[in-house]
Amino acid sequence: MPVSALPPAHFALAQRERWQEHRGLTFTLVTQRVDALHEQAGSRALINVHALRRSNGPRELHLVPA
Known part of the structure; x- marks a missing residue:
């Protein structure tokens, strides 16, 4: 996605x-x-969290390196 098309909230957070x-x-x-x-958008201090849900089990949280 071109930087000019990013949602304004991403720039506001950066x-x-x-x-x-x-x-x-x-x-x-x-x-x-x-x-x-x-x-x-320019953010540097990020923690990406991704939740996976197995069919009949609890959700597992995984940190994804930024």
Whole structure:
């Protein structure tokens, strides 16, 4: 997806990350999205979480490296 077509919320979150870092604060975005749109918008401090559900079992959470 071209960067110009990304949803505005992705850019807003990346901007918030930079705003907080500039003030010496931390910002970590935890998302279930694994489509790299947050990275394309400029986010760097990401934790991608992906949930898998087996047919008759509990959900398993997997961290996906950003």
